[in-house]
Amino acid sequence: MMEKVPFVIRTMAREEVDLAIEWAAQEGWNPGLNDAANYYAADPNGFLIGLLGDEPIATISAIRYDASFGFIGFYIVKPEYRGQGYGIQIWQTALDYLEGCNIALDGVVAQQDNYKKSGFQLAYRNIRYEGVGGGRHETDPLIVPLSALSVAQIQTYEQDFFPAPRPQFLQTWLSQPSAQVYGVLKDGQLGGYGVIRACRSGYKIGPLYADTPEMAGQLFRALKATVSEHDAIYLDVPEVNAEAVALAEREQMTVSFETARMYTQIEPELPLHRIYGVTSFEIG
Missing domain, CATH: 3.40.630.90 (Aminopeptidase)
Incomplete structure (x- = not known):
C-alpha cells in the first residue's frame, strides 16, 4: 500500500512569494512587476505555502498589520488539486495566524458565499x-x-x-x-x-x-x-x-x-x- 504524501503548510521564503505572484498572473489578476517585494515588506511572516511532498500546490497571504487588523489575499490552489481539502487547510492556517484581528479581503464573486461561511460580511463592492x-x-x-x-x-x-x-x-x-x-x-x-x-x-x-x-x-x-x-x-x-x-x-x-x-x-x-x-x- 502506497504511503500517503504529507501536506505541509509553512511560511514562505521571500523567493517563494514570486511563485504566488506567478499563480496570480495565471488567474488573470495582473500583478505589478514589483509586487512580490512590495507585499513581502508588509509582513514577512504573512505568506503561507502548502506543499504536497515537495510540490507547491497552494498559497495564501495573511498580512498582520498590527494586533487589530489583517488582510487575506493570494488564496490559490493549483487547479488539479482543487476540491480535495487542501484549500480549506491553508485557509484555516491563515485565519489562525490572524486570530484576534478584524480580517478583511477582496473576494471574487465566485467565492463570496464561501467567505460568508467563515464569518466575513459584505461591506461594499470594488470595481x-x-x-x-x-x-x-x-x-x-x-x-x-x-x-x-x-x-x-x-x-x-x-x-x-x-x-x-x-x-x-x-x-x-x-x-x-x-x-x-x-x-x-x-x-x-x-x-x-x-x-x-x-x-x-x-x-x-x-x-x-x-x-x-x-x-x-x-x-x-x-x-x-x-x-x-x-x-x-x-x-x-x-x-x-x-x-x-x-x-x-x-x-x-x-x-x-x-x-x-x-x-x-x-x-x-x-x-x-x-x-x-x-x-x-x-x-x-
Whole structure:
C-alpha cells in the first residue's frame, strides 16, 4: 500500500512569494512587476505555502498589520488539486495566524458565499475600471512628484485611509521601480496622492486618495499622462464613492472586474468618499 504524501503548510521564503505572484498572473489578476517585494515588506511572516511532498500546490497571504487588523489575499490552489481539502487547510492556517484581528479581503464573486461561511460580511463592492494612458498633463504648481514630498508626509496623510499603520510597506511601495508618485497640495499641505505602477499588462493606479473630486481628477490625469496612449491603465474604485465612479466614467474607462470588500468584524470607519483608487486587492 502506497504511503500517503504529507501536506505541509509553512511560511514562505521571500523567493517563494514570486511563485504566488506567478499563480496570480495565471488567474488573470495582473500583478505589478514589483509586487512580490512590495507585499513581502508588509509582513514577512504573512505568506503561507502548502506543499504536497515537495510540490507547491497552494498559497495564501495573511498580512498582520498590527494586533487589530489583517488582510487575506493570494488564496490559490493549483487547479488539479482543487476540491480535495487542501484549500480549506491553508485557509484555516491563515485565519489562525490572524486570530484576534478584524480580517478583511477582496473576494471574487465566485467565492463570496464561501467567505460568508467563515464569518466575513459584505461591506461594499470594488470595481476595476480599464482605460488607456496618455493625454496632456498641463503644468500645475499644485501637482508635485514624490521628490518634492517626504515619505513621512505621505505616511501621515495615509493614516486616515487605512485601518492600521503600514510604514514598511508604504516605504517600499513609494520607492518601487517602474512607478510614478504624485501629490496634490492644498494651502501648502498634502491634499491627496496617487501611485501608478507597471504591471504584467499595462499599469495600475493605486492608491488614489484626494480630499476633493477636483484634486482626484488632477492627480488621475497627471498619473495617466506618464504612460503611453497605447498602454492600458486600471483603477480599482470603491463603488460607494459616487464621485470616483463618475471620474472613471468621465475618463471613458469601462468595467472589467469586481470584488467584494468583506470584514469579519465591524467595517472600519474610513473616508471612502476620499478613496478614488484602492491600493491593492491582495493586501488592502
